[in-house]
Amino acid sequence: MRYARWTVLGLAGLFFVLPLGASIEFSLRDKGNGHSFSAWRQMFDVPGFTDGLVTSLILALGTMILVLALMIPTVAWLHLRLPRWRRTVETICILPLVIPPVALAISITGTFGADGVVGKQTPWFFTPITLFGQQILPILLLEYVVLALPFTYRTLDAGMSSISAATLVEAARNLGASWPTTLLRVIVPNLRTPILSAAILGGAMVLGELTLALLLFAPTFPVWTINAGAQADPKIGVAASMLILLVSWILLMMMSLLGSHRPNKLARRAAR
């Protein structure tokens, strides 16, 4: 059993690390046969680097907050009060996955842009606003929330199914807790792992998303990466895509470690 576990993990590690290693090796290649960090150093000098990075981080954080604020109460409500509607909501939540990003981008412009379905005027969320010194397009943030729905729903739903939510809520309600209190102090602490997973997926999605940002003309980091690779040097493009992977991984790792340091470690040990 133990050998099987390490075999699985070892093979998986190989499959996932090799392509990244090969990419990094390519980005380090120098003229001739040597290796150097020149592409990684030049990357920071290509205009737009910091702006793109900060824009993407703001969008990632905003998406995480909005999608959780929308979906935690919704999924909890579905499980406790409207279990019949779960399949319907699940079906709706899977839709964003299947709509091709290109089609979504074009139809968003057709829907909310000038002379679209909504009206002659461009709505407020279709013009950029300034947030932390960066131009943020609200519609991009809102559509990222939509794109985050499938995984958020699935992870939260799986989490809700695995805790005996009805009993917990009944107990809390009988002890006089209001609905918001029950949600924040009973449901949320019990859903820590799924909430973290959902936030991680949402954040990672935003940090890597290209098509929508490109077609809605938002200067995010992935868009910058493509331009830098095309205009400057393919090695810089590869280095930048590896960098964003690394940065998102470190950020998520920090979130994950911080999010799990809670006193009920003891309680869990006692339960085992």
Next chain:
Amino acid sequence: MTVAVQNVDTPGVNPAAAPRAVSSGGRRRGAGLIGLAPFAVFVGFFLGLPTYKIVVGALHGPDGSWTLASVRQLAHDPYKDALVQTVKLSLYTALLGGALGLAIAFAVVSSTSTLLRHVVSTASGVLAYFGGVPLAFAFLATMGPQGLATRWLVHIGVHLERFQLYGFNGLTLVYLYFQIPLMVLVIYPALEGLRPQWFEAARNLGASRAQYWRFVGGPVLLPPVLGAVMLLFANSLAAYATARALTSGSIPLLSVQIANTLSSNVGPSQENLGYAMGLELIVIVALAMVGYSLLQRRAARWAG
């Protein structure tokens, strides 16, 4: 939104619920639905309207009149072939990715190392969205003709001439690079929900390991596993950036065709065709959801 409309009426038609609704449940059920209002408004606006635009676009001609011309074109090649290839690729990567992802998630959940758990779950989150040109490049740099792994293998005398990274099998392999992490991430909470106490209780009552999985673990895990595989299937249907970068169109997937018709300036008639293919993808998923619902019902009976 066709998908949603089918299911909306089901709570009302249920005969068992009707009498209660008349006496006192009516007001309470109305109050219950209010809890869904924020979700409904948000999704209706930012997902519903663009979807509506796609559906309407699919059923219109370039002159703005209603027509089925674009939809009819889907039955002919190259669009028919694109449908077959797309569904095949999605099915393979969903099943393979589901099985391998489940194995990895099991390996992680059964270990006592919390660090391993953090590393795998966060790495999965990042890799589940790794795609497009960087992913295609990473595999070329590894398994392309001059790739790192290829050179190593040649060095030790192994030649993989029959394996084509640009072909269907190559694309399947590359898709697994984001499908497996997605499976790990989505199924992990469900595995964590399997209490060790259940296993202990079953063992104390004299059940074998196999019996535990047959009567306890399996039935509990089956619905979330099915849901996750369904998600993987949908996930690869519309993925296009990777396929386009890797195969440059030699495998005519629907998503690539859609991008071709919508992002190039071939004219408005092509735009309707692009929307029609978008509608086709939505219909495929709706059908898959129906099949999945039936499977879930069987799974529930097994557990019950």
